[in-house]
Amino acid sequence: MEEIRADGITKRFGEVTALKNVSLKIASGELFFLLGGSGCGKTTLLRCIAGLETPTEGRVFFGDRDVTELPTHKREAAMVFQSYALWPHMTVGQNIAFGLEERKVEKKEIKRRVEEALAMVKLEGYAKRGIDQMSGGQQQRVSLARALVVRPKCLLLDEPLSNLDAQLRLEMRAEIRRIVKENNLTGVYVTHDQAEALSMADRMAVMDAGEIVQVGPPEEIYRQPCSSYVAGFIGETNLIKGTAGEGNLVETAVASLRGTPGVESFQAVNGSPVVLSIRPEAIDIVNPAGVALTGKIIDRIYLGSIIQYTVELADGSVMQVTEQNPKIIRSPGEELVGLQVAPEDVTLLER
Ligand code: ATP
Numbered sequence: 220m221e222e223i224r225a226d227g228i229t230k231r232f233g234e235v236t237a238l239k240n241v242s243l244k245i246a247s248g249e250l251f252f253l254l255g256g257s258g259c260g261k262t263t264l265l266r267c268i269a270g271l272e273t274p275t276e277g278r279v280f281f282g283d284r285d286v287t288e289l290p291t292h293k294r295e296a297a298m299v300f301q302s303y304a305l306w307p308h309m310t311v312g313q314n315i316a317f318g319l320e321e322r323k324v325e326k327k328e329i330k331r332r333v334e335e336a337l338a339m340v341k342l343e344g345y346a347k348r349g350i351d352q353m354s355g356g357q358q359q360r361v362s363l364a365r366a367l368v369v370r371p372k373c374l375l376l377d378e379p380l381s382n383l384d385a386q387l388r389l390e391m392r393a394e395i396r397r398i399v400k401e402n403n404l405t406g407v408y409v410t411h412d413q414a415e416a417l418s419m420a421d422r423m424a425v426m427d428a429g430e431i432v433q434v435g436p437p438e439e440i441y442r443q444p445c446s447s448y449v450a451g452f453i454g455e456t457n458l459i460k461g462t463a464g465e466g467n468l469v470e471t472a473v474a475s476l477r478g479t480p481g482v483e484s485f486q487a488v489n490g491s492p493v494v495l496s497i498r499p500e501a502i503d504i505v506n507p508a509g510v511a512l513t514g515k516i517i518d519r520i521y522l523g524s525i526i527q528y529t530v531e532l533a534d535g536s537v538m539q540v541t542e543q544n545p546k547i548i549r550s551p552g553e554e555l556v557g558l559q560v561a562p563e564d565v566t567l568l569e570r
Pocket of ligand 1: 232235236237256257258260261263264
């Protein structure tokens with residue numbers, strides 16, 4: 220395991236600047252996620268870390284080593300791709316052995332290490348099978364084994380689960396985390412799937428337009444987003460525009476609501492435009508008497524363990540509200556309902 224450090228990385232592809240002076244430190248043994256909208260630069264950053272792309276400016280360090288100019292295999296990093304990138308005409312064992320043969324490892328040792336890698340991904344005894352006889356999930360395990368067999372210090376994963384069905388994705392989340400932790404690897408993982416990131420990451424970076432906008436553990440990114448972009452990107456949220464008043468009181472088109480700054484350092488200047496982020500699960504539907512925020516239920520989706528309501532407010536805007544373990548199923552209609560939310564669940568953000 221090794222610390223990974225990106226120092227002022229800029230990457231330009233002709234006119235396009237994919238990364239703008241990105242700096243990042245990933246601790247040794249950490250499973251770190253890169254997240255962000257399409258085209259924000261997360262794959263380019265991963266590829267710069269992997270050695271598949273050379274930064275236009277800036278350096279990449281693995282521990283104390285400056286690896287900026289080193290090819291992938293000399294970085295002691297291994298990459299796992301969404302497409303698996305396996306050779307279909309070879310056996311499982313041959314696919315896994317390939318990297319060791321290239322490194323001129325002795326035949327007997329190769330056999331031993333292939334078995335060891337197969338055991339790590341729980342595919343003992345599959346070495347002689349053809350790749351085309353393996354399911355999608357098994358193929359992804361083979362591609363993990365192929366990465367692990369070279370005993371890397373860093374494991375770099377580019378949307379490794381995107382081609383799997385929902386059930387397998389869930390299983391593999393836990394598997395990949397186990398593999399990274401058991402082998403003391405430093406893992407860097409790119410995904411579009413926020414649930415994958417929230418459930419697996421030690422820490423994550425949210426990127427926007429070639430820059431890192433926030434870094435932190437999942438619960439911090441979820442509960443204390445630094446901007447409406449981050450709040451909207453990680454999890455579902457209701458965003459309400461308003462104007463800051465005294466003591467974090469915000470005047471919105473529908474009510475005055477007391478909020479809590481997303482980041483401690485943010486102090487809304489009186490009269491400045493702000494936005495409030497309220498998670499659907501933070502809102503309780505209550506009797507409307509004496510409640511600042513009221514509306515009418517215009518839609519509901521019952522999902523067994525939760526129910527999702529769409530509530531229209533007085534100004535015509537809508538809010539999403541979810542209730543866990545719903546005991547009362549409310550119907551859409553003209554009746555007013557109150558929406559209650561604690562000030563600590565109303566995140567105050569810069570607009
Ligand atoms: P996605 O989630 O859609 O894969 P991403 O966040 O991984 O997106 P990148 O693939 O890193 O984004 O791309 C960042 C920007 O750099 C995009 O504008 C993309 O079009 C551009 N880009 C990436 N690779 C190249 C390339 N080889 N040549 C030219 N432009 C590129």
